[in-house]
Amino acid sequence: MKTASERTRGLGTTVFAEMSALALRTGAVNLGQGFPDTDGPASVVDAAVAAMRSGRNQYAPGPGTPELRRAVAAHQRRFYGIDLDPDTEVAVTTGATEAVAAALLGLVDPGDEVVVLEPYYDSYVAGIQMAGGVRRPVTLRWPDFRLDVDALRAAVTDRTRVLLLNTPHNPTGTVLTPDELAAVARVAVEHDLTVISDEVYEHLVFDGRVHVPICTLFGMAERTLTISSGGKTFSFTGWKIGWASGPATLVRAMVTAKQFLTFTSGAPLQPAIAEALGADDSFYTGTTRRLQDRRDQLCEGLDALGFDVKVPDGTYFATTDIRPLGFTDGLEFCLSLPERAGVVAVPHQVFHDDQDAGRPLVRWAFCKREEVLTEALGRLGALRGSVRP
Ligand code: PMP
Numbered sequence: 001m002k003t004a005s006e007r008t009r010g011l012g013t014t015v016f017a018e019m020s021a022l023a024l025r026t027g028a029v030n031l032g033q034g035f036p037d038t039d040g041p042a043s044v045v046d047a048a049v050a051a052m053r054s055g056r057n058q059y060a061p062g063p064g065t066p067e068l069r070r071a072v073a074a075h076q077r078r079f080y081g082i083d084l085d086p087d088t089e090v091a092v093t094t095g096a097t098e099a100v101a102a103a104l105l106g107l108v109d110p111g112d113e114v115v116v117l118e119p120y121y122d123s124y125v126a127g128i129q130m131a132g133g134v135r136r137p138v139t140l141r142w143p144d145f146r147l148d149v150d151a152l153r154a155a156v157t158d159r160t161r162v163l164l165l166n167t168p169h170n171p172t173g174t175v176l177t178p179d180e181l182a183a184v185a186r187v188a189v190e191h192d193l194t195v196i197s198d199e200v201y202e203h204l205v206f207d208g209r210v211h212v213p214i215c216t217l218f219g220m221a222e223r224t225l226t227i228s229s230g231g232k233t234f235s236f237t238g239w240k241i242g243w244a245s246g247p248a249t250l251v252r253a254m255v256t257a258k259q260f261l262t263f264t265s266g267a268p269l270q271p272a273i274a275e276a277l278g279a280d281d282s283f284y285t286g287t288t289r290r291l292q293d294r295r296d297q298l299c300e301g302l303d304a305l306g307f308d309v310k311v312p313d314g315t316y317f318a319t320t321d322i323r324p325l326g327f328t329d330g331l332e333f334c335l336s337l338p339e340r341a342g343v344v345a346v347p348h349q350v351f352h353d354d355q356d357a358g359r360p361l362v363r364w365a366f367c368k369r370e371e372v373l374t375e376a377l378g379r380l381g382a383l384r385g386s387v388r389p
């Protein structure tokens with residue numbers, strides 16, 4: 001009897017599910033999986049409840065409810081000056097995860113090479129594999145995690161069709177600079193690549209940085225499918241309402257696959273996220289400011305414990321090198337951390353082809369309440385002097 005397809009071979013269980021289960025089992029503080037421990041705005045929950053009560057409980061249109069598609073188009077115009085036709089150039093998905101998977105299924109043929117930044121978000125590996133593609137990673141290296149443009153150029157071959165970009169970048173927290181984005185755009189244009197740009201952390205950038213969608217660079221609008229999600233921006237990761245926008249041809253390719261994966265996405269949640277997207281500037285800036293405070297709290301705490309810390313430009317995550325504390329292998333470190341210190345974190349290794357590059361690095365989520373981070377840092381005090389060989 002056949003029990004698994006080649007397409008899914010080796011994909012296992014996602015590290016996030018594994019680590020959250022470990023946290024539950026051991027009672028550890030969960031700084032592993034990236035989800036906030038505070039809900040988004042009550043008014044947005046009210047809008048979802050109102051949509052349910054007013055009977056919006058049957059299938060939404062395949063590409064998404066018109067008001068959410070209009071709200072996404074309005075958001076892209078308001079923040080980035082991008083003009084989109086909400087009927088043909090925007091589609092709603094079941095989270096950014098489905099948008100990425102459907103985009104890969106809709107755009108990649110077996111044997112096509114997909115260039116991707118590593119450490120990579122784990123669903124990229126699965127999506128590329130399930131589409132029959134071949135991944136070509138470009139490593140962002142500790143301690144700066146900057147883009148090596150020569151490495152990017154070297155990764156592109158005559159079989160490369162797609163560049164799967166992620167900025168702000170999970171897990172490193174890197175926000176690509178205008179120069180880096182321009183270099184990516186030049187490579188994409190020169191090699192006539194399609195770009196899938198995962199921008200789920202677009203609003204979570206710190207220290208006055210500005211997120212720049214790569215589709216706004218010269219020559220990129222016609223070749224970029226931009227993906228985002230309501231999960232991170234509005235702290236509703238469990239709602240799984242995402243979207244993709246870009247040229248009608250690319251959106252159509254994604255929707256063609258999406259319609260046979262889920263057909264449509266959560267009907268009553270879509271008008272609620274549409275309302276959320278229209279929030280005042282103060283909502284967006286307030287969310288970022290609060291998250292930046294938590295970033296600083298966690299990074300300062302980890303630094304005081306003796307880790308080498310990379311303070312992230314954006315996202316929910318900070319990365320540390322664990323070697324100053326006498327550890328060498330992030331996977332072993334994370335598996336034993338609940339027992340040693342009652343905390344869960346995520347090893348970078350699982351996001352790497354280049355295992356050596358990721359081995360000593362560990363990712364910590366700071367999208368948590370102040371007291372939760374205080375508790376976690378207190379517990380991590382148990383590591384002091386515990387291993388130094
Ligand atoms: N891309 C990246 C880089 C992410 O970090 C995440 C999620 N956490 C996703 C996509 C998935 O987003 P969603 O939950 O909307 O599917």
Ligand code: GLN
Pocket residue numbers: 014016017032033034035170
């Ligand atoms: N994106 C979240 C993270 O990086 C997790 C999402 C998931 O569990 N798939 O932690």
